[in-house]
Amino acid sequence: MREEAIHEKLPRLVVRYEGGRIEPLEFRWGVREFRVRSVNARWVDRATRPVRYFFSVTAESGEVFVLSYREGEPVWYVDSVIVT
Secondary structure, eight states, X not given: OEEEEEXXXXXXXXXXXXXXXXXXXXXXXXXXXXXXXXXXXXXXXXTSSSOEXXXXXXXXXXXXXXXXXXXXXXXXXXXXXXXX
């Protein structure tokens, strides 16, 4: 397995805001739609300004993605994908 850097804006992302937490549910990358099966990890990079929030997610297709957004910005990114 290896991690392939992507750093592309996502044209569509559905998230749930509940109990002060953000949970990605589905997103479109290119022409493909992905439903999130599970959120594997979440972390915050406070060394950057604005602060960046990251989510490692497993799609129903089995692919693992790292998604992120910058605090105060409405744009989400697919930062990387784990390639097997």
